[in-house]
Amino acid sequence: MNRRLLSLIRKEFNQIRRDRRLALSLIVPPTLQLLLFGFALNATVDNLRMGVVDLSQTPQSRDLIAAMTQSGAFRLGGRYSSAQEEGNAIARGDLDAGIVIPNRFADDLARGRQVSVQILLNAMNANTAAIAQGYSEGVLQNWNQGLPRGGVNASFAASDLAPVARTGRVLMHPAFLFNPGLVTSWFIVTGTFGVLLMLNGSLISSAAMIKEREAGTVEQLLMTPAGTGEIVTAKIAPLVVLLCVTIAVATAMIRIVFHVPFRGSFALVLLGALLCVLSGIGIGTFIATFTKSAQQAQLMSFFVNPPLASLSGALTPVEAMPHWMQPFTVVNPIMHFGVITRVVLLKGGGIDAVWRNLAALAVFTAVLLSLSVMRFRKQLG
């Protein structure tokens, strides 16, 4: 490394050291954002209010209602005398779900006939509806399982051997790997990590580049014997150091506040985070070469940030996007970093599982930074 570059870097460090607000803005907002995202974004489906219409009024129907409303997914939201009334309550938003048990329920069970109970779900939120549907099917399946054995209705045992049901029953045993407690914040927090690094990296670097231009000192810099590459490198170096503090704070929060397990090699995550920060800086400097003022750069970020954050799989799974949209996530650094954090931290994967994502991040960094260096000089002419 030559002396010229070193003194340029020293100049940038001195400049930043005097800017107390910048240093603070790299620690406080990311911390708050991580906490807010981690705690506020939670997809858990539980305690849905379920209305009950029990037209049967028998011990069997009460047993089924108890099984439904004490499952954790649903709780008793009220009893209604007709399906109509219950439906109105769902439309008003007083209930999230409803169950209607027909009046022949116990009789049909005793005769060994198949009975249907109606379950109404407010499906406005597709995710809640899908999970609630799975839950209610599961509860019913369990209840069915306990039926002949538990002696709630002894005569059903005979009908179980009816010719149609002669074959055995499949019993699904699900096991949840890597996150048996199904903690939703682990997914959100590991995704938000990349969004934070990316957005803060791009915001700060574009601000730093533009500051020089707004102050009119960029001509002075270009008059020095330093080349464009050196100027840009010197600008970036202190930002990388500062953003490393952000990385440290964020990882500490992820570990201490959200108890995310660190199963794989931490060095891999650090390498990924570093590359993610660098590509964030690359985007920031690239935006800066297109804009003339801080205000313009910030407005530009309204165009760039939403697609970056939403097409990243950071908060919602990539697989849930429409299929034509999914290929676009390949050019998103946040997506690759999200894969790295999740595979390494949660699943304990090694370099063989994430080398492609690391390579992609390295390519983005190289391309974005060299583009900014190229545009930096041209745009002043």
Add this chain to the structure above:
Amino acid sequence: MRRIFAQVRKELTQIARDRLALVLALALPLGLMLLLGNSIALTVTGVPIVVQDLDDSPASRNFIDAFRESVTFLVIPWTTALPPERAFESTKARAALIVPQHYGRDMARGLTTPVQLLVDASDANTAKLVQGYAGEIAANYQPAAAPVKAEIRLWFNPGRESKKFYGPGIFVLGISMFPPLLAALAMSKEGEQKTILQVYVSSISATEFLLGKIFAFLLIALAEWCLSMILLVTYFGLHLAGDPTPLLAATVLYAFCVASFGTLLGAAIPNQAASIQAVALGGFLLVFLLSGLIFPVSNIPPQLRWISGLVWGRYYIEIVRDALLQGGGWPAMWFNVVMIAVIGAVFYLLAWKKMRRMQLSV
């Protein structure tokens, strides 16, 4: 009154001549709706699943075919020699179905036969969905075996389309973000470029000036509302589900609310760059995170949940979703309309106070 209209006209002319502002006001919200409305979804389809058939009998193959036929799962090839966890690590699969040896024999004997489902739970929500989907496939595989069957009716959104739920949310996000952004920029520009002094020496009063500004951006919000509503009806396939009057009343109040919010920020922060950040924080982050746009408000821990009671976007999102999907009408939504009016009034009063103070400080 005439002076207010003149002020409105002046603001609208200024916006119409600023191309960036026009794009921000009208094109970007539509782009955002298309982008986010499509990409925000939690219900995965085509989940890659690994199948390990240790029995390899006609019965087990028949059972696995039930998974092959479903749209929710995509069976990918995987050798029985490798542990399925390896497929999770390399994110090739999200679930694994393991059919044990003697499955076919046990089924023929009429026994209850266990089948193992391994789910990658690093994304807990998807894991639960996968569990539910697999359970449904297994239950429907032999419907005659269950004494009690669930007949599930999905109301208001029978296709379980994520678009129909998130579309209205992003619609509200756009209205909560862009009109206040423009209002804040316009107001802080007056402070930054000291043109506010010209206002002080003219005959217009503080109230008239403020109302003129707010009405101009209220009109912009309504224009954006109309354009976005067209998109909701056409592309998102939504339509009015019930009484439209709560929606219309709330829309006018909400447009007033967001215009006042932007004007307040602009009056409080006479620096354009800083006021953009303030709008991004208030208009975007709060409405995005604490309004139930993606995840239910009831899941926010109680220490934070009270904040969402103050987030204006939350009330309006509920109203839009009610009008377009649920159709609860006034009995369900009157409180939300009142809350929007109250929050709007508070913003207006604060902006008015700020104006007074600005005038005194010059």
